Amino acid sequence: MKPEMIKKTIIRVIPAVFLVALSAFLLKGDVWTFWTWYLLAGVLGIVGMAVTGRLFRGFADKGWMFSKVVSITITGFLTWFLVSVRILKFTTVTCVGITAAFGVVCIFLYERQRRQGYDCLPIENLDLVYAEEILFFAVFLLWTYLAGFHPAAHGTEKFMDYGFMEAMMRSKTLPATDLWYSQGKINYYYGGQYFAVFLTKLSGTKVELTYNLMRTFVAAFAFVLPFSLVHQMTLDMQGRVSGWKKNLPSITGFLAGLAVSIAGNMHYVVYAQIIPLIQKLKGEEVSSYWFPDATRYIGFNPDVPDKTIHEFPCYSFVLGDLHAHVVNIMFVLLLLGLLYAWMKKVRNTTPSVEKQGRKKFWMKQLLMPQILAAAMLLGMFHWTNYWDFVIYYVVTGGTVLFMNIICLKGDIRRIAAVTAAQAVEIFAIATVIILPFTLQFTTMVQGVRLAQNHSLPHQLLILWGLPTVLTLVFVISLIVEKLKGLEHKSLYRLMKAVRTPDLFAVIMGLCAIGLVAIPELVYVRDIYENGNARANTMFKLTYQAYIMFGMTMAYVIFRLLIVNRKKILKAIAAIGLVLLLWTCGYFGRSVNSWFGQVLDPSQYKGLNATAFLETDYVEDVGAIKWLKENIEGSPVALEANGDSYSEYERVSAMTGLPTVMGWYVHEWLWRNDVADLNEKSGEIETIYTSTDTARVQELIEKYDISYIFVGSCEREKYGENLNNAGLESLGEIVYQDPDYETYIVKIEK
Template sequence: MNLLLEFLLAACYFLFATLPGIAWLILLFYIKSPSVDAKVNNDPSEGLEVLTVVSQHFFWVLLTLTTWWVAWAYQSTLSAPLGFVGLASVFYAAALLIPLLLVFWFSATKSSKPRWRTCSHQLMQFAASESARGLAIRLGQVLLLQFAVFLGWSFLRKYNPELLSLEKFMDYGFIESIRNYVAVPPIDPFLSGYGINYYYLGHWLSALRSASIYKFPIAAYHFEMSFILSQLFIGVFVLVRYCFRRLRANDISRTSPMNYSAAVVAFLGACFVSFGGNAHLFYHFIKFPSKAYWFPTATRLIPASIHEFPLYSFVVNDLHAHVLAITQNISLITLFLLGAFNVKEVAKSWSKRPLLYSCLWACVQAMIFAYGAASHSWDLPTWGVLLFFLTWITTKSIKHTFLMSLMAAFCSVFLTFPFMETFFPIPKGFAWVSADMRSPLPEWLGVWSLHLIFIVILLSHSRNQIKRLTPSVLIQNPEYLGLSVLVLWGVLLIAIPEIVYVKDIYSSHPRANTMFKFTYLSWMLLGVALSVLLGHYLLSPFERLSSTKKMVVQSTLALVVVAIALAGSFGYTFLAIRSQVVRPQSQMNDINSNTPQSLKFPGEWAIVEYLKSNSLPTDVIAAAAGDSYSTMGIVSVFSGRAPIITWKVHEWLWRGGLSAELSYFCKNKRLPCPDAADTITRRYNDVETIYTSNDCQTVLQTLKRYSVRYIVLGMQEQTKYKADQHRMAAFGMTVAFISNDAILFEVPKDYSGCGE
């Protein structure tokens, strides 16, 4: 694949992902614009670029929920899947056309003149207005910066496009399963006969976006990671810039403005949140100065815990649920701060039409909660609290806020019905953190000392201003109120895993998941809020003529400390990318390259290509049953054909135990439901029976139990089970495909006995 084709694929993916959201944003601007003759000094487009990521995200949330519900309803009534590419194309086209039709309708109804002529005149006048041009320039700048990040990371990924390690294997399997067969729930790529029992709606969204380049699935996976990174970067950039400008606009003592300060603060904030590392690099070189640095340790420094951050996810390339939730989190941070900053204006409009605004806001919250519950439910407590707080400061009524929250919760339960109908909750309750489980102080500082330094600088440098921020003053200054709430909640998310945790199957790492999910979101909350507040307070002395020399010196010293902290953070970035992405010995590959997979497993990869062209998406295969994070199941993952069982620990987590009866999960009727005695342990034993037993009848009964259509006999099966192709042939299995010592046997449909 040449560079030009890869660039065209990247552009196609990016435009497919961004244009509908931008179309809806333009519609919003057109409706809100008071006059097509608006001047630049009163430009209604000012600050509207902040909604760019929000509009992109909420378009895809609506599209995902719509296609999800259509697929569920169609499957429930007709018991047949929809073609995913066709389904995506229809809704995507509708999403592009609806804003244009609404603009046409609004234009045509503004006058009693003939509609076509009026509409043409209105649209031409709108397009030629200064405010429309201002919006176009702002959106163009935002999209160009976002595309640059998207294209840059996609280019780096060409040096290491493999998908065999960590949980990339699982994430790609989820997306491939959804692409191959649109059903609710999607087929579990590790367990035949059952649907995915995980937060899969984010993977549904990824499969939906990948419809734009359906023939290039591996490239689509990498583009999805790059697109999420670009949304994170541009989302933080425009939000920090907007908040910084708002604080500056309210600072009446500022008399000497710095023209580029907002852009610099926004850029550094976006780089820190998106590309920055934690304080582990400092910790390592202080404690182990002569030891080689290994970047994953930064996410496992605290014993028996996980404390990842966005950059690590993008470096290891795991498209997991918490990564797919990044765009939602940045969009909701934006929504929260926009609501808090403009609470007076919103409250004024709300008081004029309370019923309408209450219903609309309840519906928006319901959509947020519904999507979050089915994509990454760990973030729901945060958004429940923040949206409740935002509603309360807007309505000034606890009773009204409770009613709207209850309405939103009720509607979200309805919206998530296709998910909750077949979902088995994974958490096992709550437990208190014992003293011996708490984080040791040196290791805790090795993770969070950068944020601690930023908070200490902020508190010490602005202590006089903070003393004046009483509750009544905060209410009158909603900018400080919104940012302060984000900082406090971010700190609380770090503290919660030191007090209580959610129980799961990992007894040796009991609070790892709780710390992981909460601190991942905390990184974004603190990153946005601290970037704005630090930039505002540290740069203010340089912009005020009334500033004393002492204030300037203090700010200079504080900026030096911040610069050193950022240098350590970005030093981690360099080492991580060099270790995992652009290694010194790595060669540039195609973005859609299957080379890492095909070189390591040439025979299995040939079988994958054969199955994708010559089998049904619902066909079940027998293949080596491996542990989690192994490559056993490569044929299933990349072909979208489910195996009897693989990835034991993950299925153990999702199904409630190795000996738990799987019949509980058999609510998806598109495949035959196994018997009540079906368990993960039994399946592992049955796979071994298929490959090792010399009893033909036993093997046949086992194959029938799981409706197996194909048997894979590749390098992994031969190594683990010492399987023999002659034994399969003696049992009457026919060779469907053979390549590089890997054989695919087909179980004849009319095969009813042995020795026939």
């Protein structure tokens, strides 16, 4: 090997060696689980390239980063499907076996592609692949290190998220028994937590660590997948260039990663930067800023009855949620990547019934691999986050319509026929593959209603003005630019004149604007009708708008600043770039507020999501650990029920053991049967307080209770009415805390 090659190799290896060493230093004992998940993702990515390389064949990296998610999706979903239809049990052996089977199939696909002369691996762009791997490792490490400063699965809805994981870890069937409603199964979009459990079982790691690792895993994908997609869009737009411009795809892709996963919104710029500066200059008291304010603005400032929610990924990653909308980020980004890969593939094809014959023409239109894959992903969204099914069915439909207008040369009849057929096909596939979930699921939706309240104009401008202005300026400039060169003006000719990356940016930007506008017009009705009726609708729709806006802004800034020659557009793009980078300050503010002294590695607490029990529940921690370590399966363990977001249900949440009834509002949302919940609440109190032994025994049999937990919450709730003597007489005391009054009774049956 020549000295130049040796030097170049050493230079390339240094970042990898440094990051590995840094991870060992920062994560301490947690690093083994971190490395395990990183290597597992890498292996799955390599194996999945037999599939991904075909789907993303137009990408410079052949979809390398997307391949990790492709493999997780295929193996995880297939495992869930076979378990749900009762063909297999949900065990580690099943997870490993199905993944191994997928690997064998991929080996055959590799061999077949090799014989066909097609290489699905990005051999010609290994530098890009290496750079993406370094970026993925670095972002994964960053978020994992930060998570170790606030690892507790405690607060907000973390009891629910963690409890779902523990319940599925115990269960060999899916859906698992609802940990907060022992007489029913989980009636929620539990797919996100399922994938966390699937990877936990597949990697042989512990759920106490992987609860946090899953959210940092998703955060890493939320950076590198936008990087990969926008990198390719930029590359397609600028073509081959030399000099400094050859770095533009990477710069633009990096900006997209920042915009989607690191940045906040303009609320931070206005209320945490500009207004405090003005107050300071005027000698006034400077307003404080709490990072959740950026997600609770409309309805809160000014304070009005119409309370809404407008969260975004960085807030979720900092707060530590592992909710449906968070885990689904990596899957919706995969869908957007597939749509762009499909656009690149079909852009230059002109299907013809006359040349191909009717049967071949329709076969080709209905058997496009990327569209079939998109349909399957959309079906999965019913289970991972149903809102995303509705949102991205429309995004997919819009993409299909736009491309059909171009490929079918503006033939209205044929465009309508093909688009309708593909829409029906996508909906049918999406519906059929998810039947094991939908047949057991009771919807929480109570209809759609016209919005009675509306956001103030300045609030919409602050939250969504920046991406909306950039999108509209780009769309208008694009239309003006293309119309000038058209002799015969029509929608078909205009769209044909627009290049593929420009068109995809327009689709994402306009869809995002639509998602912001919808909650101002209508909302989906649920139990939160009074006071915050629009909250859930705005939350779920604008969350996805933020993701699409992030990638659109990065691309549009590149397009207007570098490619366009008009000074006014360059100036707008430059201002947009400054403001977008300014919003990234939200990350620093929120990290400092939530995680604390992150620059001091000695303050790192570790990833164990249950370690908080030692300090926050000293009276109960021993008993909770005993249940988790000694009880197999999912017998009912009774504990006192309480309100949502409270400390109640700490036993069921930390062990996964079902209790008779848990968080009241959550079960109200999931089951919409207040009378039943009130009855259960009363009967739980009867068990803990009644002196009527016969009635207590009757209720124990009714709910098939195996254990009764008596700890701090039970003593607090029932006070002097707590019938300790009666409870102890119901069976054997299998655990008695030596320092506190906490005990567990095993019911005699």
